[in-house]
Amino acid sequence: xxxxxxxxxRQYRLERRLFWRNPSAAFFNFLLPLLFLAFFGAIFxxxxxxxxxxxxxxxxxxxxxxTFTALAYNMVFLRERGVLKRIRxxxxxxxxxxxxxxxxxxxxxxxxxxxxxxxxxAFFGIGWPRDVLELIxxxxxxxxxxxxxxxxFSHAIPNFESTPAYVNAVFxxxxxxxxxxxxxxxxxxxxxxxxxxxxxxxxxSGLSGAMxxxxxxxxxISALGVIAAWALLGIALAVRGFSWEARRS
Amino acid sequence: xxxxxxAIEVKNLYKRYGDFDAVRGIDFEVLPGQVFxxxxxxxxxxxxxxxxxxxxxxxxxxxxxxLGFDPGERPRELRAxxxxxxxxxxxxxxxxxxxxxxxxxxxxxxxxxxxEVIELTGLQGKERSTTRTLSxxxxxxxxxxxxxxxxxxxxxxxxxxxxxDPAARRGAWDxxxxxKELGKTVLLTTHYLDEAQELADRVAIIKGRSxxxxxxxxxxxxxxxxxxxGIDGDAAHARGHLFGADGRRRAGxxxxx
Numbered sequence: 001x002x003x004x005x006x007x008x009x010r011q012y013r014l015e016r017r018l019f020w021r022n023p024s025a026a027f028f029n030f031l032l033p034l035l036f037l038a039f040f041g042a043i044f045x046x047x048x049x050x051x052x053x054x055x056x057x058x059x060x061x062x063x064x065x066x067t068f069t070a071l072a073y074n075m076v077f078l079r080e081r082g083v084l085k086r087i088r089x090x091x092x093x094x095x096x097x098x099x100x101x102x103x104x105x106x107x108x109x110x111x112x113x114x115x116x117x118x119x120x121x122a123f124f125g126i127g128w129p130r131d132v133l134e135l136i137x138x139x140x141x142x143x144x145x146x147x148x149x150x151x152x153f154s155h156a157i158p159n160f161e162s163t164p165a166y167v168n169a170v171f172x173x174x175x176x177x178x179x180x181x182x183x184x185x186x187x188x189x190x191x192x193x194x195x196x197x198x199x200x201x202x203x204x205s206g207l208s209g210a211m212x213x214x215x216x217x218x219x220x221i222s223a224l225g226v227i228a229a230w231a232l233l234g235i236a237l238a239v240r241g242f243s244w245e246a247r248r249s
Numbered sequence: 250x251x252x253x254x255x256a257i258e259v260k261n262l263y264k265r266y267g268d269f270d271a272v273r274g275i276d277f278e279v280l281p282g283q284v285f286x287x288x289x290x291x292x293x294x295x296x297x298x299x300x301x302x303x304x305x306x307x308x309x310x311x312x313x314x315x316l317g318f319d320p321g322e323r324p325r326e327l328r329a330x331x332x333x334x335x336x337x338x339x340x341x342x343x344x345x346x347x348x349x350x351x352x353x354x355x356x357x358x359x360x361x362x363x364x365e366v367i368e369l370t371g372l373q374g375k376e377r378s379t380t381r382t383l384s385x386x387x388x389x390x391x392x393x394x395x396x397x398x399x400x401x402x403x404x405x406x407x408x409x410x411x412x413x414d415p416a417a418r419r420g421a422w423d424x425x426x427x428x429k430e431l432g433k434t435v436l437l438t439t440h441y442l443d444e445a446q447e448l449a450d451r452v453a454i455i456k457g458r459s460x461x462x463x464x465x466x467x468x469x470x471x472x473x474x475x476x477x478x479g480i481d482g483d484a485a486h487a488r489g490h491l492f493g494a495d496g497r498r499r500a501g502x503x504x505x506x
Contacts, residue, residue: 002355002356007355007356010352010355014344014348014352017348018341018343018344021343021379022342022343081338081339081340082335082337082338082339083338083339083340083341085305085335085338086333086335086338086339086340086395088305089303089304089305089328089331089333089335090328090353090356090357090399091325091326091329091356091357091358091399092356093325245305
């Protein structure tokens with residue numbers, strides 16, 4: 001029988017093919033952050049200070065939408081439609097399947113970060129990232145954190161029809177409070193307090209350090225610590241509540 | 250017949266959810282190459298029984314062997330040698346018929362030719378269609394095709410014709426008969442008496458709302474359960490007797506079927 005990684009690779013390739021065939025997935029997971037970047041980039045084109053906030057902010061939002069949002073949607077769909085149960089009845093190891101799904105999401109993250117980086121250099125006066133290693137470390141940490149939180153969150157969603165409401169009830173407030181579109185230094189204290197408790201704020205701090213400010217990884221180590229703590233919580237909840245079968249009502 | 254010679258062997262199987270008995274002391278055996286019918290009304294515990302044999306659920310008590318394995322441990326080899334058609338399982342909306350079959354074929358050690366499976370299940374002409382454009386009946390045939398593509402020796406069919414019109418039902422019956430001709434062992438659940446009569450070499454009856462023996466059929470053909478008379482034909486060396494499951498429904502706990 002084909003080994004675990006070969007099967008994961010085949011699943012990954014199938015997921016990539018199907019991703020582009022599904023217009024709504026391609027739009028919400030892929031084009032929307034890039035549209036936001038183009039839109040806000042155009043508004044702030046003469047204000048470098050704002051551009052320095054927006055570009056890493058959108059990069060952080062992209063990490064969240066390609067992992068947290070996409071996986072929460074996907075896992076509820078696959079669970080409620082019975083795809084997970086069908087896969088469970090085949091000799092394919094469950095981990096191969098989940099690696100294929102996660103690999104698909106991470107590919108979208110990588111492509112978006114690459115596009116945002118190039119756009120930052122070409123259109124928004126950001127230049128190439130100051131610290132590529134730091135960028136990679138923060139994107140990787142963000143992916144693990146938000147992917148596991150997305151899977152964990154899917155356990156709380158009872159059916160596929162209500163998925164958009166559940167996901168947006170988390171996604172929209174988090175991107176607003178975490179300073180995707182403005183410098184959180186200028187927000188009221190209580191908002192800043194909420195933002196600082198959440199992982200996206202720290203991911204954006206790290207990405208800003210890597211892409212714009214040139215602050216070192218060591219200087220952003222506490223941000224990395226907060227993301228890691230959320231990642232551990234996410235992994236624990238993702239594993240604990242995992243179900244291969246649809247919820248019965 | 251020694252232990253291990255059966256494709257499926259079930260002894261005193263119990264499944265309890267809290268204080269609710271979904272399956273209450275079932276025994277039966279299925280010989281290799283047989284089509285075995287599990288007949289009973291909705292809520293009698295047919296699906297629970299089958300899902301225990303498929304490895305989806307853990308039993309509360311009793312012994313179960315499928316192709317010599319304990320399905321509760323979900324060994325990969327057992328999954329490679331069984332094909333499962335569940336009552337309702339979905340698929341990606343944008344996958345094409347042939348693409349899905351080719352993908353599933355790669356999961357198995359000795360898959361069947363995809364073209365052959367398409368022909369066997371009557372999906373010719375639909376190879377390039379995405380699943381969201383298929384009719385309900387075509388989707389059920391794709392379910393069967395996906396279960397057959399690994400060339401399993403044992404096939405579970407959970408209510409394969411529920412919701413079919415008469416013509417589609419006869420088509421499905423022909424397909425199931427052709428599985429028998431291929432030498433496959435088939436365990437099928439149904440709540441249609443005529444379907445069990447038409448297809449099954451042997452039938453066990455699970456009856457709801459009763460804790461007592463619902464039907465008993467052995468190789469001598471003595472069938473105290475009235476409903477089983479005339480169904481259990483020969484069945485050399487095989488015997489089955491079933492204790493009815495408690496048919497009370499409990500929302501949120503009882504699996505369908």
